[in-house]
Amino acid sequence: MRIATWNVNSVTAREPRLLGWLRDTAPDVVCLQELKVATAAFPTAAVADLGYEAAVHGEGRWNGVAVLSRVGLADVVVGLPGGPGFPHQEARALAATCGGVRVWSVYVPNGREPDNPHYAYKLAWLAALRAAVAAELASGGPLAVLGDFNVAPTDADVWDRAAFDGSTHVTEPERAALAALREAGLVDVVPRPGKGPHPFTYWDYRAGAFHKDMGMRIDLVYASQSVATAVRDAWVDREARKGTGPSDHAPVVVDLDDDGLAAGRP
């Protein structure tokens, strides 16, 4: 089974590239973030033509998450149970069971600046995610949380640590929130590097950041032990960041061994 995550930065603007990427990459399950469309405006028919069912949680101008699957899509939960609002609940999480794996698509709040109320919201949101994940892990089934976490887990996950002094994405409390997810039972499935030493997944549109590899690894795959042990390969699809009209994020693709996955099921 091939699973992936991609922050598309507007599914409307990215629709041609998304459809082409689905054809070329043929993932079984894809988690999408930053749809920037209302649920009704998601290109459901276009992805259905490629064989994908879609569970969509949109909200207009910002946010928005989805799970696309061609291996079944059941028990959809929209939103983060017990999650905080800013001030209202935003479209930042959606869960579904696909091919026997519980899959979450998450778009963690950005945080803006460490002294911004959005930063406290980010930490509260991550705490709620941990609680929701712990509840899911109690069932013992395979689980994978994929998405834009807006946190670089280590200093090696940003192009220049010094450039992030005083910024979000690298602070100790944000990293502690990721550590808490790992302590709850999830494993950070780190993709192998592409060009350059770091498996970055995001590069700013400005200043030629992509070509200078001034990136960050903030799109993460956090998998339960049974899923992590089934990982055959994981990589960043840098091709999707190239050319005309890319998202500022590249997809992360993970191949799972189906036998290993089956063996890990209770």
Place this chain on the structure above:
DNA sequence: ATGTCGTGGACGCCACGA
């Protein structure tokens, strides 16, 4: 370091978020 995107409101640009 802040150079670019994307969106939507009232435009032919601006504010905002990332």
